[in-house]
Amino acid sequence: MARKKFDVFNLSFLDVMACGLGAIVLFYMIINAQVATRADLANEELLAETSLLEQEVFDGTKDLIRIRTNLEEERERKASAANEADALQRMLERLLEDIDRVDKAGLAETDSIEKLKSDIDRLEQAKQKMQAETADPGEQSGRRLRSYIGEGNRQYLTGMKMGGKRVLILVDSSASMLGRSYVNIVRFRLMDDERKRQTPKWQQTVDTVDWLTTKLEPGSHFQIYRFNEEVASVVPDATGEWLKVLDGSGVDRAIEGLRTITPDKGSNLYRAFRAIREMEPLPDNIFLLTDGLPTQGSVVPSKTEMVKVRRRVDLFNKAVRELPGRVPLNVILFPMDGDPDAAALYWRLAVERQGSFMAPSRDWP
Numbered sequence: 001m002a003r004k005k006f007d008v009f010n011l012s013f014l015d016v017m018a019c020g021l022g023a024i025v026l027f028y029m030i031i032n033a034q035v036a037t038r039a040d041l042a043n044e045e046l047l048a049e050t051s052l053l054e055q056e057v058f059d060g061t062k063d064l065i066r067i068r069t070n071l072e073e074e075r076e077r078k079a080s081a082a083n084e085a086d087a088l089q090r091m092l093e094r095l096l097e098d099i100d101r102v103d104k105a106g107l108a109e110t111d112s113i114e115k116l117k118s119d120i121d122r123l124e125q126a127k128q129k130m131q132a133e134t135a136d137p138g139e140q141s142g143r144r145l146r147s148y149i150g151e152g153n154r155q156y157l158t159g160m161k162m163g164g165k166r167v168l169i170l171v172d173s174s175a176s177m178l179g180r181s182y183v184n185i186v187r188f189r190l191m192d193d194e195r196k197r198q199t200p201k202w203q204q205t206v207d208t209v210d211w212l213t214t215k216l217e218p219g220s221h222f223q224i225y226r227f228n229e230e231v232a233s234v235v236p237d238a239t240g241e242w243l244k245v246l247d248g249s250g251v252d253r254a255i256e257g258l259r260t261i262t263p264d265k266g267s268n269l270y271r272a273f274r275a276i277r278e279m280e281p282l283p284d285n286i287f288l289l290t291d292g293l294p295t296q297g298s299v300v301p302s303k304t305e306m307v308k309v310r311r312r313v314d315l316f317n318k319a320v321r322e323l324p325g326r327v328p329l330n331v332i333l334f335p336m337d338g339d340p341d342a343a344a345l346y347w348r349l350a351v352e353r354q355g356s357f358m359a360p361s362r363d364w365p
Contacts, residue, residue, distance in 0.1 A: 052183065063363065092123050161356075162215035164285030164328075166222070166242055168276065169209055171234075171258065172290035173226040174267035177202050181337040193262040201334060202263055204362065205289055208332060210255050211365040212287060216245045223283075224254045227272040228265040229300055234258040240279065269294035269319040277324050286329045286355075290346075292339035294319060309341060316345055329353035332360065 099116055178188040178199050188199050196202070209224065216222055221242035224234045233239040234257035243250050267290070276283065293312035297319070307315075323329070331346045343359060350357040 066363070088123050092120060095120055095123070162212060162285070163217075164283070165220050166281065166283045167216060167220065167285045167287070168279070168283035169212060169222070169224045169287045170272055170276075170289065171205065171209060171224065171226045171261075172228070172267055172288075173261050173263050174228040174295075175264050176267060176291055176336055177205060177263040177334070179336075180334075196262050196264075197259070199263075200362070201291070204360075204364070205334060206255075206258055207365055208289060208360065209258060213251045213255065216251060218245055220245050222251070222254075223279075224258060225272065225275060226258065226261050227268065227275075228263070229268050229271075229296060231268075231271050231275040234261060242279075242281075266295045266300075267292070268296040268300065269316065270297050270322060273319050273322040276327075277322060282324050283327060286327055287332065288329060288346075289332045289334070291334045291336045292342040293345065309339075312339075313341055313345070320349060323353075327353070328355045330355040331357045333357070335359055 095116055175189055176185055178196055178201065179185040180201055188196055213222070213224075221244050223238070223242055225231055225239075226234055231239075233241070233254075235243065235254050236257070243254065245251060269290075276286065293309075294315045295307045295312060297315045329350060331350045333343060333346050335343060347357040
């Protein structure tokens with residue numbers, strides 16, 4: 001009987017080889033699909049970041065153009081006023097020469113001289129007015145102890161009065177004061193403290209306080225509290241004390257103290273209003289600068305967590321109950337994206353407290 005011939009490359013062997021090749025191809029396709037998916041996700045994140053940066057550059061360019069336009073208009077106005085003042089000066093000199101010539105000739109009548117003198121007085125007044133318009137704004141502070149030099153016309157803040165013998169300015173210094181959206185807040189929180197203090201929203205808040213303090217009357221008292229999870233005066237060792245407005249140096253010291261504050265942590269409006277109740281004597285005018293509803297109440301949570309809108313409204317209502325009665329409250333709101341109930345609640349609070357409510361534009365003050 002003949003022996004069966006053994007063939008290495010039979011059908012079974014080819015099946016095994018084909019299965020192995022198919023497995024390799026399938027494994028390669030899976031890896032390739034995962035790599036493409038991760039690349040698409042990375043590209044989307046980079047595109048989103050690029051869009052944010054482009055928007056910031058665009059906003060900055062618009063602000064720069066507006067500032068340059070205002071500066072050119074101001075220069076033209078001053079130049080026109082200066083030219084008119086020069087023309088009035090030359091006319092005045094001619095009139096004086098006419099008077100002198102008439103006096104020497106002895107031909108001028110009394111009525112004519114009196115008329116010329118009246119014209120001279122009128123021209124002198126017009127000249128002084130022109131010179132006042134061309135003078136530096138910082139020299140026209142009137143009876144105020146301090147002045148604020150800024151861009152634009154701030155006179156549209158008509159309903160907010162700085163009157164009172166004891167004025168309290170309450171400034172929200174929580175982390176949300178770094179930006180106007182959650183994306184920007186997260187970005188700025190990763191930066192160093194010096195960069196955080198230079199963020200546009202926080203700079204606008206500090207400048208607003210600076211502008212408000214220029215309205216303080218000499219002899220009155222004031223205090224500036226900042227609050228996040230804790231409440232304290234911006235002047236070291238001055239919490240609970242009223243600072244008197246004398247020569248303006250005390251106010252400057254308080255503003256400089258505010259400029260050293262770095263926004264951080266959560267917003268506890270309950271403790272802020274509780275601190276007002278503990279002041280002795282109570283303030284007779286309060287200014288609250290904030291950007292939204294609080295995220296903490298009487299008890300500070302042990303860990304950071306996302307607070308829902310309904311919970312923040314409840315925290316706000318509980319904090320309001322800590323306010324002392326019959327004290328006017330003015331609210332300046334720097335609204336943040338994603339907090340739609342804040343404006344309505346703070347407006348209602350200001351109305352009930354017989355104060356004013358304002359949400360300033362980004363170029364104010």
